[in-house]
Amino acid sequence: MRELALNILDITENSVKAKASLVTVLVQARNNTLTIRIEDDGCGMDAEFLARVTDPFTTTRTTRKVGMGIPLFKMAAEMTGGTFDIRSEKGKGTTVEATFVLDSIDRAPLGDLADTVVTLLGDDKGTEFVFDIRVDGEKFVFDTRELKKELDGVSVTEPEVLLFVRDMINENIKSIGGEKL
Ligand SMILES: Nc1ncnc2c1ncn2[C@@H]1O[C@H](COP(=O)(O)OP(=O)(O)OP(=O)(O)O)[C@@H](O)[C@H]1O
Numbered sequence: 001m002r003e004l005a006l007n008i009l010d011i012t013e014n015s016v017k018a019k020a021s022l023v024t025v026l027v028q029a030r031n032n033t034l035t036i037r038i039e040d041d042g043c044g045m046d047a048e049f050l051a052r053v054t055d056p057f058t059t060t061r062t063t064r065k066v067g068m069g070i071p072l073f074k075m076a077a078e079m080t081g082g083t084f085d086i087r088s089e090k091g092k093g094t095t096v097e098a099t100f101v102l103d104s105i106d107r108a109p110l111g112d113l114a115d116t117v118v119t120l121l122g123d124d125k126g127t128e129f130v131f132d133i134r135v136d137g138e139k140f141v142f143d144t145r146e147l148k149k150e151l152d153g154v155s156v157t158e159p160e161v162l163l164f165v166r167d168m169i170n171e172n173i174k175s176i177g178g179e180k181l
């Protein structure tokens with residue numbers, strides 16, 4: 001089964017392509033629900049395009065005629081008996097929210113979220129990210145703006161920085177009990 005961390009990478013890459021300056025990713029496990037919400041302040045979509053965007057044949061890609069990021073994320077959530085919602089406003093931004101039934105046998109594992117973060121950081125296009133991860137009462141927030149402040153001019157794309165970020169995120173996810181997701 002595909003990892004949800006890869007769906008998160010797909011959806012956040014859409015936000016980067018939409019020239020978002022900030023993308024906020026919420027991953028919240030509570031009771032028997034896993035909620036994943038990706039919110040951006042990018043270019044958004046008009047109502048007509050938005051209505052078609054869960055159809056694989058809706059894309060502004062020029063390299064191929066299908067776009068799978070959104071349809072696959074929707075399917076992954078709905079397969080578990082969960083829900084999917086996308087809201088967007090032209091010029092303002094987009095919010096994608098999927099809820100998963102946590103104990104469904106059809107739910108993909110969260111997978112390597114640290115790898116998703118490191119991939120996004122590694123091709124720094126000027127978009128900032130907040131990852132807000134909550135497991136029951138515990139939470140961990142990673143904010144690239146805070147990281148950049150601490151780096152004091154050192155690039156986030158430096159291999160040592162990416163390795164540090166990967167370890168730090170893995171440790172924090174573990175410490176809030178998120179590795180079992
Ligand atoms: N956050 C967003 N802001 C603005 N437009 C978006 C956003 N997410 C998706 N879109 C638009 O919806 C289209 C479909 O997105 P989707 O992720 O399903 O496929 P894709 O990005 O075109 O291709 P793929 O994800 O397979 O590489 C995109 O081409 C883009 O035009």
Ligand SMILES: [Mg+2]
Nearest residue numbers: 010014069070
């Ligand atoms: Mg996409």
